[in-house]
Amino acid sequence: MSRDGFSISLASPHAPGMDGMQKFGIALFVLAILFTIVGALGPAAQDPALFFYLGFVVSVVGLSVYTVRTYLNRPSGVQNNHIFTSSLTNRGLWGWALGVFLTGFYVVLYWGSDEMWNGAPLVLLFNPISQGLFNHPPDRWFLYSFIYTISILIMGVRVILKYRHSNYQIVRTCSIMFFQLGFAFLIPQFLKSMSQPEYYFSYFWPLDYDLLFPSSVNGLLSSGSLGIWMLLISAVLTFIVTPILTYFFGKRWYCSWVCGCGGLANTAGDPFRQLSDKSMKAWKIERWMIHSVLVFITGLTILLWVNSCLVGGIFGDFSHSLTKVYAFLIGQAFAGVVGVGFYPLLGTRVWCRFGCPMAAYLGLLQKYFSRFRITTNGGQCISCGNCSTYCEMGIDVQSYAQRGENIVRASCVGCGICSTVCPRGVLNLENGLTHQDRENNNPITFGNDGVGLDTGFGN
Amino acid sequence: MTAQKNIIIIGNGIAGITAARHIRKRNDDHNITVISAETDHFFSRTALMYIYLGHMKYEHTKPYEDWFWEKNRIKLKRAYVSKVEPILNSILLDSGELLTYDELIIASGSASNKFGWPGQDLKGVQGLYNYQDLESMEANTKGIERAVVVGGGLIGIEMVEMLRSRQIPVTFLVREASFWEDVLPKEESEMINRHIRSHHVDLRLKTDLKEILSDENGIARAVLTGDGEEISCQFVGLTVGVHPNISFLKNSGIETDKGILVNEKLQTNFSNIYALGDCAQLRMPREERRAIESVWYTGKMMGETVAATICGQPTNYNPGIWFNSAKFMDIEYQTYGYVSAHLKEGEESLYWEAEDGVRCLRIVYESATKSVVGFNAFGIRLRHQVCDEWLKNRTHVDEVISNLNKANFNPEFFKKFVNDVKFKSMRK
Numbered sequence: 001m002s003r004d005g006f007s008i009s010l011a012s013p014h015a016p017g018m019d020g021m022q023k024f025g026i027a028l029f030v031l032a033i034l035f036t037i038v039g040a041l042g043p044a045a046q047d048p049a050l051f052f053y054l055g056f057v058v059s060v061v062g063l064s065v066y067t068v069r070t071y072l073n074r075p076s077g078v079q080n081n082h083i084f085t086s087s088l089t090n091r092g093l094w095g096w097a098l099g100v101f102l103t104g105f106y107v108v109l110y111w112g113s114d115e116m117w118n119g120a121p122l123v124l125l126f127n128p129i130s131q132g133l134f135n136h137p138p139d140r141w142f143l144y145s146f147i148y149t150i151s152i153l154i155m156g157v158r159v160i161l162k163y164r165h166s167n168y169q170i171v172r173t174c175s176i177m178f179f180q181l182g183f184a185f186l187i188p189q190f191l192k193s194m195s196q197p198e199y200y201f202s203y204f205w206p207l208d209y210d211l212l213f214p215s216s217v218n219g220l221l222s223s224g225s226l227g228i229w230m231l232l233i234s235a236v237l238t239f240i241v242t243p244i245l246t247y248f249f250g251k252r253w254y255c256s257w258v259c260g261c262g263g264l265a266n267t268a269g270d271p272f273r274q275l276s277d278k279s280m281k282a283w284k285i286e287r288w289m290i291h292s293v294l295v296f297i298t299g300l301t302i303l304l305w306v307n308s309c310l311v312g313g314i315f316g317d318f319s320h321s322l323t324k325v326y327a328f329l330i331g332q333a334f335a336g337v338v339g340v341g342f343y344p345l346l347g348t349r350v351w352c353r354f355g356c357p358m359a360a361y362l363g364l365l366q367k368y369f370s371r372f373r374i375t376t377n378g379g380q381c382i383s384c385g386n387c388s389t390y391c392e393m394g395i396d397v398q399s400y401a402q403r404g405e406n407i408v409r410a411s412c413v414g415c416g417i418c419s420t421v422c423p424r425g426v427l428n429l430e431n432g433l434t435h436q437d438r439e440n441n442n443p444i445t446f447g448n449d450g451v452g453l454d455t456g457f458g459n
Numbered sequence: 460m461t462a463q464k465n466i467i468i469i470g471n472g473i474a475g476i477t478a479a480r481h482i483r484k485r486n487d488d489h490n491i492t493v494i495s496a497e498t499d500h501f502f503s504r505t506a507l508m509y510i511y512l513g514h515m516k517y518e519h520t521k522p523y524e525d526w527f528w529e530k531n532r533i534k535l536k537r538a539y540v541s542k543v544e545p546i547l548n549s550i551l552l553d554s555g556e557l558l559t560y561d562e563l564i565i566a567s568g569s570a571s572n573k574f575g576w577p578g579q580d581l582k583g584v585q586g587l588y589n590y591q592d593l594e595s596m597e598a599n600t601k602g603i604e605r606a607v608v609v610g611g612g613l614i615g616i617e618m619v620e621m622l623r624s625r626q627i628p629v630t631f632l633v634r635e636a637s638f639w640e641d642v643l644p645k646e647e648s649e650m651i652n653r654h655i656r657s658h659h660v661d662l663r664l665k666t667d668l669k670e671i672l673s674d675e676n677g678i679a680r681a682v683l684t685g686d687g688e689e690i691s692c693q694f695v696g697l698t699v700g701v702h703p704n705i706s707f708l709k710n711s712g713i714e715t716d717k718g719i720l721v722n723e724k725l726q727t728n729f730s731n732i733y734a735l736g737d738c739a740q741l742r743m744p745r746e747e748r749r750a751i752e753s754v755w756y757t758g759k760m761m762g763e764t765v766a767a768t769i770c771g772q773p774t775n776y777n778p779g780i781w782f783n784s785a786k787f788m789d790i791e792y793q794t795y796g797y798v799s800a801h802l803k804e805g806e807e808s809l810y811w812e813a814e815d816g817v818r819c820l821r822i823v824y825e826s827a828t829k830s831v832v833g834f835n836a837f838g839i840r841l842r843h844q845v846c847d848e849w850l851k852n853r854t855h856v857d858e859v860i861s862n863l864n865k866a867n868f869n870p871e872f873f874k875k876f877v878n879d880v881k882f883k884s885m886r887k
């Protein structure tokens with residue numbers, strides 16, 4: 001096949017060919033996925049177990065075999081070869097195809113009718129796990145939750161293998177996988193199976209935007225003592241735990257160690273992190289958007305409470321319609337459809353960067369009241385651009401590093417990839433002793449004694 | 460306030476661009492024009508390899524967005540300067556255009572060495588210095604079966620890594636007995652030899668190039684080594700160092716030796732002409748430092764220095780304590796101070812190597828006073844500021860060892876090498 005021009009090949013023309021084991025893994029994956037799709041078109045309704053195990057589970061095994069082999073085949077170290085020459089990870093044909101598929105999935109998931117989803121073979125396929133573990137029949141939200149968790153787990157393993165030279169990445173990814181599996185999947189599903197509110201301890205206001213709405217609060221309060229506890233825990237998490245942890249560690253403790261949205265971005269989304277927009281313009285838009293969302297959701301929550309206290313006295317149904325607008329625009333269209341559907345086109349953290357009110361709240365804390373900063377190692381930066389290219393938040397890390405300035409940015413989620421990919425060991429994520437010494441504005445290359453660092457422009 | 464000046468800078472590399480930026484920072488009025496032949500915009504030469512590897516595209520290697528130049532009123536012009544006429548304060552472009560200046564800054568960088576080997580100009584034979592080299596390497600390495608890289612230095616090993624990323628079998632000819640032997644002490648050098656081989660590279664030490672053989676179309680088909688062995692290949696990378704790129708200054712009256720000769724203010728023999736970066740040669744280098752230092756950092760510092768001088772604050776070039784860094788495939792390297800390949804008279808060193816064989820640390824100190832003079836770190840990251848302070852203060856080696864933690868710049872959760880160093884390092 002030609003090495004030039006437009007290629008329908010998935011991999012880069014320069015990437016090494018697959019060995020036997022990789023081919024076996026891919027073949028297994030493709031066959032099993034096809035089998036699953038066939039099942040989802042109808043037969044799975046009759047025999048879910050057959051299609052779940054021989055289809056879905058086997059495809060997961062196939063993909064894992066391929067992934068493990070691919071990354072262990074290479075020595076440990078930065079493995080970003082061919083990223084900008086392959087169609088999938090450089091907005092080529094395959095990137096677009098995946099983007100369209102994911103976006104389509106989200107559209108159908110959020111806005112498909114109940115008739116369409118109830119009893120759909122695709123949903124019934126997951127009966128074995130849903131009934132087996134939690135004793136309730138699967139619905140579309142179970143399907144979503146399950147696939148989401150599996151994606152984080154498999155792609156988490158991939159991330160661990162890919163970045164196995166960095167203990168920071170290994171530990172962090174284990175944490176993401178743990179919180180997703182336990183706090184965002186098993187616990188809520190068990191709660192549901194015990195007819196308790198399906199509560200996610202790892203999501204709280206303002207990310208879980210309706211948690212503090214009067215309707216949800218009243219709902220929790222009326223569901224007995226567990227509900228009251230849940231409410232209390234949420235409030236403590238939002239208003240006490242979050243500021244304290246962010247003061248000591250920066251927003252990373254949440255955004256890239258706990259949160260499932262960030263978790264998906266850093267695992268399933270890892271192949272696409274380089275596609276984020278680094279321009280100054282994008283940064284401007286980001287600051288406007290994300291803070292507007294925070295203001296909106298805070299305002300809305302207050303509005304709803306005022307309205308509720310006055311029994312709908314002043315706004316009547318108006319605040320209710322606002323809630324619906326928020327749910328549609330922000331909760332679904334933004335967080336899901338654009339946030340994940342557009343991974344292969346806009347990069348991974350579009351939602352975290354432009355839309356998440358929790359990230360806005362954490363960001364303000366990080367910028368003005370935190371010990372966290374990314375330190376720059378003296379004069380060692382060679383302005384190569386790797387750090388900026390691989391920053392999923394679109395931060396132009398290099399622009400600070402080449403001036404010897406620390407990076408203190410509201411949006412930095414502390415994923416640590418900039419430090420991992422830097423070929424000169426220039427960047428380090430650090431929690432300092434106070435929050436005052438974070439910013440150091442060195443105008444001059446460290447080591448240039450002629451011009452002088454301390455005196456600015458002295459001699 | 461100084462009067463408005465017309466400043467022309469030749470070369471949009473790190474040296475020229477740093478000068479332009481810092482002049483603008485200090486002075487709003489000067490006219491600044493940067494003339495360069497290679498690319499429209501400043502890009503990072505150090506990142507050339509990452510484009511070939513597919514880590515980045517060309518646009519990612521531009522440290523500033525394209526609007527930056529207009530906003531800061533730095534005029535960019537893509538052209539080749541064919542002549543400089545100091546007496547007339549003018550330069551001639553290849554287009555025939557004549558420009559005059561009040562101050563001229565020459566930052567024309569380097570060009571790859573070639574040592575007159577037979578066949579060195581065949582198709583498929585090239586160095587790696589500029590963007591055009593990258594493009595030709597892309598073309599020259601398509602579908603080839605073997606490549607030979609000549610020269611065991613920093614660019615050579617980058618070229619090897621580039622070729623290996625595309626699974627091209629590589630033979631690496633190194634004239635010395637060990638990789639980068641004239642700079643690295645034996646242990647470090649051997650560590651890199653092992654690492655190169657672990658990447659399935661056919662590393663040939665003590666082997667030099669004699670001739671490059673041509674096929675009937677004038678394309679390289681093999682190299683002949685000094686031992687008379689013929690190695691068949693379709694690509695030959697010549698990475699045997701660089702020299703100042705100053706041929707266009709011939710007969711201009713600007714004094715040159717290997718590079719453009721400059722004083723401590725980076726001035727040439729004409730007081731309104733400066734030279735910086737790779738192309739400059741200091742008449743009186745500071746003790747311990749060389750007259751020509753072709754690295755990124757010195758170009759940057761020189762740019763800052765010249766900007767101060769031109770903007771009315773005459774400043775001597777004083778680069779402080781030497782530091783540098785590189786990456787040998789997967790092994791990061793940082794150095795601070797002065798570690799020579801062979802310990803100098805009156806020096807001793809302390810060496811630690813991790814069991815994995817890809818991380819090591821060397822601390823060199825004076826035998827008599829025990830003050831530290833240099834650090835070599837492989838596979839571990841050291842904090843520049845702390846090392847610099849220790850070196851400046853000529854700190855006692857024992858104090859350095861007991862405070863090594865302060866110099867640790869490894870990310871969180873990395874195995875602490877510090878304790879290991881304390882107990883297991885060997886003195887020499």
Ligand SMILES: Cc1cc2nc3c(=O)[nH]c(=O)nc-3n(C[C@H](O)[C@H](O)[C@H](O)COP(=O)(O)OP(=O)(O)OC[C@H]3O[C@@H](n4cnc5c(N)ncnc54)[C@H](O)[C@@H]3O)c2cc1C
Pocket residue numbers: 382469470471472473474475494495496497498504505506507508538539540541566567568569587588589614617704707735736737738753754755756758784785
């Ligand atoms: C592959 C590679 C990797 C490297 N890696 C490192 C590293 O990791 N660390 C490090 O410290 N250093 C590294 N270096 C060295 C470093 O890149 C150089 O020292 C540095 O770029 C020199 O900068 P400069 O501004 O002096 O010149 P240059 O960057 O060479 O810029 C000079 C510019 O002037 C132009 N020019 C020259 N003559 C004329 C003329 N007559 N008319 C018009 N334009 C002209 C040239 O085309 C060129 O664009 C590396 C070099 C290479 C090639």
Ligand code: SF4
Pocket residue numbers: 374390391392393394395397407411412413414415416417418419
């Ligand atoms: S700056 Fe670094 S740590 Fe922060 S988000 Fe970007 S890549 Fe991650």
Ligand code: SF4
Pocket residue numbers: 380381382383384385386387388397398401402421422423424425426427
């Ligand atoms: S900080 Fe590191 S990755 Fe970023 S530009 Fe500098 S050397 Fe490159």
